[in-house]
Amino acid sequence: MSRNRRTRDAAFVLPVVMLLLLMPPYLQVFDQQSFLAGIPLLHVYIFSVWLAGIVVTAWLSRRMVMTSDTNVSASPGPNTTDPAER
Amino acid sequence: MLSSSLIILVASIYLGGLFLLAFYSDRRAKKGGSSFVNSSVVYTLSLAVYCTSWTFYGAVGSAARSGLEFLTIYLGPTLVLVAWSFGLRKLVRISKSQRITSIADFISARYGKSVSISALVTIIAVIGVTPYIALQLQAVATSFDTLGAFNTLDTVGARRPSFVADTGFWVAVCMAVFVILFGTRNLGADERHPGIVAAIAFESIVKLLSLGAIAFLATYGLHDGLRDLFVQASANADVHKLYGFSEGFEPRWVVLTFLSAAAIICLPRQFQVAVVENVEERHVATASWLFPLYLMLVSMFVVPIAISGMTQLPASMNPDLYVLAVPLASGHETLALLAFIGGLSAATSMVIVASIALAIMISNHLVMPVILRFHFFSTHDSGDFSATLLLVRRLSIIAILSLGFTYYRLIGTSSPLASIGLISFVGIAQFLPALLGGIFWSGGTKKGALVGLATGFLLWVYTLLVPSFAGSGWAFMDVVEHGPWSIAFLKPDALFGFVGWDLIVHGVFWSMTVNTGLYVAVSLATRQSPIERLQSAVFVDALKDSKQVFEGALIRSVTIDDLYQLARRFLGEPRAHRLFEDFARQQGRTDELPSPDPALIAQVERELASNVGAASARSLISRIVKGETISLDTVINILDETQQAIRYSRELERKSKELEDTAAELRRANAQLTTLDKLKDDFLSRVSHELRTPMTSIRSFSEILVDQPDLETEQASRFLTIIQQESMRLTRLLDEILELGRLENDEIDWQLEDVDAVDAVRTAVETMRGLAQNNGVTLIDEMGEKPVMVKANSDRLKQVFINLLSNAIKFNDSPARKTWITLSNGTNTGWEIHVRDNGPGISAPDREGLFSKFSRGWDEHAGRHGGSGLGLAISKQIMKRLGGDLVLQPDAGDGACFTVRLPAV
Numbered sequence: 001m002s003r004n005r006r007t008r009d010a011a012f013v014l015p016v017v018m019l020l021l022l023m024p025p026y027l028q029v030f031d032q033q034s035f036l037a038g039i040p041l042l043h044v045y046i047f048s049v050w051l052a053g054i055v056v057t058a059w060l061s062r063r064m065v066m067t068s069d070t071n072v073s074a075s076p077g078p079n080t081t082d083p084a085e086r
Numbered sequence: 087m088l089s090s091s092l093i094i095l096v097a098s099i100y101l102g103g104l105f106l107l108a109f110y111s112d113r114r115a116k117k118g119g120s121s122f123v124n125s126s127v128v129y130t131l132s133l134a135v136y137c138t139s140w141t142f143y144g145a146v147g148s149a150a151r152s153g154l155e156f157l158t159i160y161l162g163p164t165l166v167l168v169a170w171s172f173g174l175r176k177l178v179r180i181s182k183s184q185r186i187t188s189i190a191d192f193i194s195a196r197y198g199k200s201v202s203i204s205a206l207v208t209i210i211a212v213i214g215v216t217p218y219i220a221l222q223l224q225a226v227a228t229s230f231d232t233l234g235a236f237n238t239l240d241t242v243g244a245r246r247p248s249f250v251a252d253t254g255f256w257v258a259v260c261m262a263v264f265v266i267l268f269g270t271r272n273l274g275a276d277e278r279h280p281g282i283v284a285a286i287a288f289e290s291i292v293k294l295l296s297l298g299a300i301a302f303l304a305t306y307g308l309h310d311g312l313r314d315l316f317v318q319a320s321a322n323a324d325v326h327k328l329y330g331f332s333e334g335f336e337p338r339w340v341v342l343t344f345l346s347a348a349a350i351i352c353l354p355r356q357f358q359v360a361v362v363e364n365v366e367e368r369h370v371a372t373a374s375w376l377f378p379l380y381l382m383l384v385s386m387f388v389v390p391i392a393i394s395g396m397t398q399l400p401a402s403m404n405p406d407l408y409v410l411a412v413p414l415a416s417g418h419e420t421l422a423l424l425a426f427i428g429g430l431s432a433a434t435s436m437v438i439v440a441s442i443a444l445a446i447m448i449s450n451h452l453v454m455p456v457i458l459r460f461h462f463f464s465t466h467d468s469g470d471f472s473a474t475l476l477l478v479r480r481l482s483i484i485a486i487l488s489l490g491f492t493y494y495r496l497i498g499t500s501s502p503l504a505s506i507g508l509i510s511f512v513g514i515a516q517f518l519p520a521l522l523g524g525i526f527w528s529g530g531t532k533k534g535a536l537v538g539l540a541t542g543f544l545l546w547v548y549t550l551l552v553p554s555f556a557g558s559g560w561a562f563m564d565v566v567e568h569g570p571w572s573i574a575f576l577k578p579d580a581l582f583g584f585v586g587w588d589l590i591v592h593g594v595f596w597s598m599t600v601n602t603g604l605y606v607a608v609s610l611a612t613r614q615s616p617i618e619r620l621q622s623a624v625f626v627d628a629l630k631d632s633k634q635v636f637e638g639a640l641i642r643s644v645t646i647d648d649l650y651q652l653a654r655r656f657l658g659e660p661r662a663h664r665l666f667e668d669f670a671r672q673q674g675r676t677d678e679l680p681s682p683d684p685a686l687i688a689q690v691e692r693e694l695a696s697n698v699g700a701a702s703a704r705s706l707i708s709r710i711v712k713g714e715t716i717s718l719d720t721v722i723n724i725l726d727e728t729q730q731a732i733r734y735s736r737e738l739e740r741k742s743k744e745l746e747d748t749a750a751e752l753r754r755a756n757a758q759l760t761t762l763d764k765l766k767d768d769f770l771s772r773v774s775h776e777l778r779t780p781m782t783s784i785r786s787f788s789e790i791l792v793d794q795p796d797l798e799t800e801q802a803s804r805f806l807t808i809i810q811q812e813s814m815r816l817t818r819l820l821d822e823i824l825e826l827g828r829l830e831n832d833e834i835d836w837q838l839e840d841v842d843a844v845d846a847v848r849t850a851v852e853t854m855r856g857l858a859q860n861n862g863v864t865l866i867d868e869m870g871e872k873p874v875m876v877k878a879n880s881d882r883l884k885q886v887f888i889n890l891l892s893n894a895i896k897f898n899d900s901p902a903r904k905t906w907i908t909l910s911n912g913t914n915t916g917w918e919i920h921v922r923d924n925g926p927g928i929s930a931p932d933r934e935g936l937f938s939k940f941s942r943g944w945d946e947h948a949g950r951h952g953g954s955g956l957g958l959a960i961s962k963q964i965m966k967r968l969g970g971d972l973v974l975q976p977d978a979g980d981g982a983c984f985t986v987r988l989p990a991v
Contacts, residue, residue, distance in 0.1 A: 022343070038312055
């Protein structure tokens with residue numbers, strides 16, 4: 001139960017954190033004319049935040065689907081299995 | 087140089103293949119096979135209909151013109167998808183349970199299935215999306231022209247071709263035919279189009295791959311990897327805006343992120359694919375990371391193409407065409423053709439889904455209500471309605487594309503794609519307050535939503551659409567330049583003196599703040615109708631697990647015949663038949679027609695809503711039902727969320743009180759048990775002690791007799807007498823213990839009869855007179871001659887009095903020993919007989935537990951006076967069994983006074 005709750009809370013916090021990191025005050029910290037491995041620092045920063053957000057979302061959504069699956073299997077419902085999900 | 091005929095041929099083959107794909111997947115879905123359409127990947131790819139020509143061509147153009155700003159268009163949707171578990175999931179769940187067909191349907195269903203709201207939302211959507219469709223036409227047309235005649239297009243602002251010679255016209259015609267073939271072949275059980283979903287998913291792959299191919303070419307064909315690309319480009323001053331932000335980028339950055347976030351749910355086509363076409367809720371979970379990944383890849387592809395275009399193409403080149411121009415200029419014609427196909431994919435998928443979504447909205451929310459009003463359909467023989475619906479939809483599609491084409495002809499070609507698209511985004515974002523307020527705030531009212539939407543829309547027209555008309559030199563130039571009636575204070579692009587703001591930021595600021603403000607204010611000032619309250623509860627509490635039955639809340643009655651006719655005409659004979667048959671079976675009826683209970687009416691309304699929208703379905707149903715009332719009790723029970731919380735907390739309170747009581751009871755029982763346990767221990771130790779005394783004397787005297795056979799006869803016989811007395815005492819003691827045990831365990835069955843208590847007591851007194859005389863005690867009988875009838879057992883009653891009298895006689899050691907026996911009326915309806923003596927009385931410590939077995943004073947006196955110490959306990963038990971009681975009167979100075987209470991007959 002508390003695991004579910006933590007997942008839910010994390011799923012709420014994640015978009016908020018991403019929004020903050022991708023909005024001006026934080027963004028301007030990396031607004032410099034310097035390069036990291038030949039790529040502008042700002043690009044590296046934005047795409048890293050983006051990718052990290054995607055990875056964490058994937059992890060969280062998998063956990064949420066798994067927990068809701070166990071709930072569903074307890075009560076029979078019209079749930080067709082989806083091969084692409086497994 | 088590619089010839090036009092080759093381009094047309096390739097495009098036709100591509101579109102033909104697409105049609106076959108859609109046709110094939112429709113077939114498979116209809117057969118019910120677990121189609122590949124039913125997968126989370128396809129769902130995600132269908133969401134990518136978000137990436138239109140604006141993305142494909144316009145993002146590169148935007149990057150070249152204003153740097154990293156283009157990213158905001160993809161960051162907004164990313165954030166919305168990342169927050170899927172709160173927003174998108176709720177929309178999907180509500181839409182499934184309510185059979186929602188479009189965003190207009192959704193908003194109107196939330197606000198009491200209002201016809202006016204759905205119509206207003208439809209109008210806003212059509213007008214808002216028109217520039218967007220124009221954008222696609224423009225993109226396809228110019229890309230076609232560019233590909234066919236690359237060299238002639240270097241000059242910006244070429245002469246406009248005539249109407250029929252305009253490529254855009256033919257693009258519009260092709261698309262209209264395509265969409266009609268695709269989207270309106272039949273009316274499904276719901277507004278799902280598996281074939282179209284499959285087609286646009288495929289197109290999403292095509293556009294991603296072709297954009298990726300061009301980006302690959304730009305990075306590794308025209309440059310030597312990313313490092314080379316960025317470093318080489320940094321020589322070009324113009325490119326620097328791609329590496330960092332320009333001064334004052336913040337407002338646009340924030341506003342554009344907000345707009346794109348709003349667009350991903352509010353755009354009719356996005357709502358269509360993300361919510362209406364959603365097959366399973368869990369697909370959203372996969373899309374929550376897969377779709378952001380798609381957007382990130384697209385954004386990554388944009389930068390190299392933009393840099394290559396800026397460094398290697400002439401400055402006069404339209405940046406929106408870099409995607410085509412970069413491969414063309416470097417001689418990669420096949421890649422350019424691939425890019426064209428990618429752009430075509432992006433444009434067609436948008437136009438297909440957008441026009442289908444809008445056609446559904448127009449037919450359900452604008453045309454249907456009018457038809458229902460004027461063409462009163464109560465005539466039962468007016469036939470199947472679905473044909474009319476299909477026709478309406480086809481005409482709507484033609485109308486939508488015509489509108490898009492008109493905008494394109496009048497305004498389009500001069501503006502960059504991104505700026506046209508943004509105007510659309512702001513228009514569509516007007517839905518956001520009503521939509522979000524609708525699913526998170528149960529207080530939003532229909533009037534609030536209407537006022538907010540209408541004013542937001544008008545402000546959008548005034549602050550964004552009018553300036554865009556003026557910018558293209560078509561109309562309103564005067565108003566924009568000097569303000570209406572030359573009032574500069576009201577200029578559309580500097581409303582109320584907001585001079586110098588960016589046009590989009592300005593438009594968003596005014597339309598969104600006024601829209602939201604009025605929505606909230608009017609909602610607070612107005613009241614919800616019952617149906618609004620019902621719907622608001624359904625929408626706001628959609629994610630809660632409580633299984634509430636809302637169906638019963640609406641009490642409606644209808645004849646089954648009317649209901650069937652209605653269902654048949656709008657759903658078609660087979661569907662209606664199946665629906666009613668299923669219900670009849672559920673209700674356990676043998677004949678084919680179910681009884682028209684509220685559940686069936688609600689189900690028919692939902693099915694109708696999936697064809698004609700909630701508002702029209704409601705008005706259809708309300709024409710045939712009678713007595714549409716909401717039972718007040720149900721509503722109050724269901725709707726007041728606080729009510730439930732209160733009930734819950736009360737329940738908790740009650741439970742905890744119960745627990746407390748139980749605990750207290752247990753504590754009491756425990757204390758009682760401890761006392762009883764102690765009493766038992768006492769009892770046992772005393773019994774064994776008391777048994778020991780006679781046993782000891784019996785043993786010692788018998789030992790003397792055994793050891794000394796030559797004892798004197800006289801002494802021996804004295805010893806034998808003692809042994810006999812002691813053993814008799816033992817027997818008596820054991821008898822009494824046994825009797826007390828039986829009494830306490832209710833094992834003795836007495837015959838109760840009407841007894842004269844005075845007579846019984848007098849017999850006992852006479853019995854004891856001898857003993858009294860021997861002890862020098864005078865017994866004074868003051869009961870009088872009148873008989874007192876009680877329900878009792880005469881022998882037992884005598885036993886009690888003999889015991890009391892013998893105590894009074896034995897323990898009295900005063901000089902003039904007396905015992906009185908008196909009679910009085912009891913407190914209630916009974917009698918009381920008192921036995922009082924003038925002896926030493928009973929000391930305070932002895933009073934407590936006097937009636938318990940072996941009371942405190944027992945071993946001090948009992949042995950001395952030859953009693954067992956159980957007499958009072960036995961007497962008390964007997965009186966209890968007789969329905970009376972035996973008590974000791976409070977200390978009255980001298981002597982003790984016992985009272986026997988007897989119930990009257």
